[in-house]
Amino acid sequence: MNYLDRNEFNFEPSQQVVDAIRNFDPKTLCFYTRIYDEGKKSVISVRLSEIYGVPEEQIILGYGGEDILKNVIHYFLMVGDRKTILIPEFSWWYYNRVAGECGGDFVMYPLHETDDTFAYDVEEVIEYTNRVHPRMLLLASPNNPTGNGLTPIEIGHIMENIPDDTMVLIDEAYASFISTDTDYIAPLVDKYNNLIISRTLSKFYGLPGLRVGFGFIGKGHDQFISYVNKYLGYNRFSEAVALAALSSDDHYRQVAEDMDWGRQLYKRELGSLPGFKVYKSVANFILIKYPVEIKEELKKALALQDYKIKFMADKGLESCLRITLGRKEQTQAVCDTIKQVFLNK
Numbered sequence: 001m002n003y004l005d006r007n008e009f010n011f012e013p014s015q016q017v018v019d020a021i022r023n024f025d026p027k028t029l030c031f032y033t034r035i036y037d038e039g040k041k042s043v044i045s046v047r048l049s050e051i052y053g054v055p056e057e058q059i060i061l062g063y064g065g066e067d068i069l070k071n072v073i074h075y076f077l078m079v080g081d082r083k084t085i086l087i088p089e090f091s092w093w094y095y096n097r098v099a100g101e102c103g104g105d106f107v108m109y110p111l112h113e114t115d116d117t118f119a120y121d122v123e124e125v126i127e128y129t130n131r132v133h134p135r136m137l138l139l140a141s142p143n144n145p146t147g148n149g150l151t152p153i154e155i156g157h158i159m160e161n162i163p164d165d166t167m168v169l170i171d172e173a174y175a176s177f178i179s180t181d182t183d184y185i186a187p188l189v190d191k192y193n194n195l196i197i198s199r200t201l202s203k204f205y206g207l208p209g210l211r212v213g214f215g216f217i218g219k220g221h222d223q224f225i226s227y228v229n230k231y232l233g234y235n236r237f238s239e240a241v242a243l244a245a246l247s248s249d250d251h252y253r254q255v256a257e258d259m260d261w262g263r264q265l266y267k268r269e270l271g272s273l274p275g276f277k278v279y280k281s282v283a284n285f286i287l288i289k290y291p292v293e294i295k296e297e298l299k300k301a302l303a304l305q306d307y308k309i310k311f312m313a314d315k316g317l318e319s320c321l322r323i324t325l326g327r328k329e330q331t332q333a334v335c336d337t338i339k340q341v342f343l344n345k
């Protein structure tokens with residue numbers, strides 16, 4: 001089965017990743033990883049500190065981005081009496097669930113459909129945040145399932161104009177597919193104590209099965225840091241593979257280029273067909289509006305070829321498909337199938 005419904009990685013890991021796994025010495029698992037002497041949490045946080053220019057103390061590690069989000073949301077909604085998180089209208093359903101798990105509640109702010117995207121209205125996000133005065137503001141960039149992102153200038157503008165006792169969590173799980181800029185992160189987490197940026201090795205680095213996520217947090221959160229850090233260390237095997245992934249950007253950039261080929265293909269082939277709209281995407285998936293009458297036919301035609309894509313059910317997106325950007329032949333097959341089913345209708 002070709003799972004193009006889950007935003008996973010349909011390509012090969014880098015050679016460095018394969019070598020790190022093959023050459024891994026099992027005897028090293030007999031020891032905790034904690035770097036006792038240096039007081040650092042992990043070889044990965046040390047490496048991430050070098051790559052992103054953020055002090056190691058301000059880097060958090062987790063079992064995927066999911067774990068970072070969960071720890072951050074649970075902690076900040078449970079400490080203190082404000083329990084509301086603001087989240088984007090169309091976004092990963094899991095944000096609500098995590099807030100609900102710890103007795104928090106959520107308020108949604110809108111995303112606005114434009115010619116080719118669902119956009120944040122930055123002034124409106126600021127207005128909502130000042131009015132609702134939530135404990136947390138969640139921004140997803142790129143956002144799942146809409147595929148749109150925020151620029152560093154927009155992030156800075158939001159941070160500058162909201163209360164500093166609202167913790168801002170930017171979920172950047174789907175970063176790096178289009179923009180390679182990471183220079184904005186260090187100055188932002190240096191300046192804004194109420195900012196957390198979360199990333200993962202699951203998407204751009206294609207290792208969702210490894211379960212490694214990381215985040216950057218503003219200064220002055222010693223209690224949270226002690227809550228989230230693992231006293232005895234991290235998973236040594238995951239660390240070795242993660243280090244290899246982090247040093248093979250060239251391989252993953254090549255993959256991102258194949259994905260971009262897919263974006264162009266969908267835009268070119270489906271963008272001008274009646275009833276279709278191909279949204280701009282900066283993630284590893286693309287959102288496409290389609291004539292919903294072809295839904296059952298399309299499902300069947302894709303199933304016959306062992307393909308799965310996501311037929312959206314979220315309110316307001318019922319006539320949309322979310323398709324993971326896979327290998328060129330997978331993208332070609334899905335695009336051809338959609339087109340054929342539509343033209344034969």
Ligand SMILES: Cc1ncc(COP(=O)(O)O)c(C=O)c1O
Nearest residue numbers: 064065066092144173200202213
């Ligand atoms: C928006 C978003 N954030 C974060 C994640 C977390 O991914 P992981 O826990 O694999 O890092 C996902 C996974 O699909 C996601 O869709």
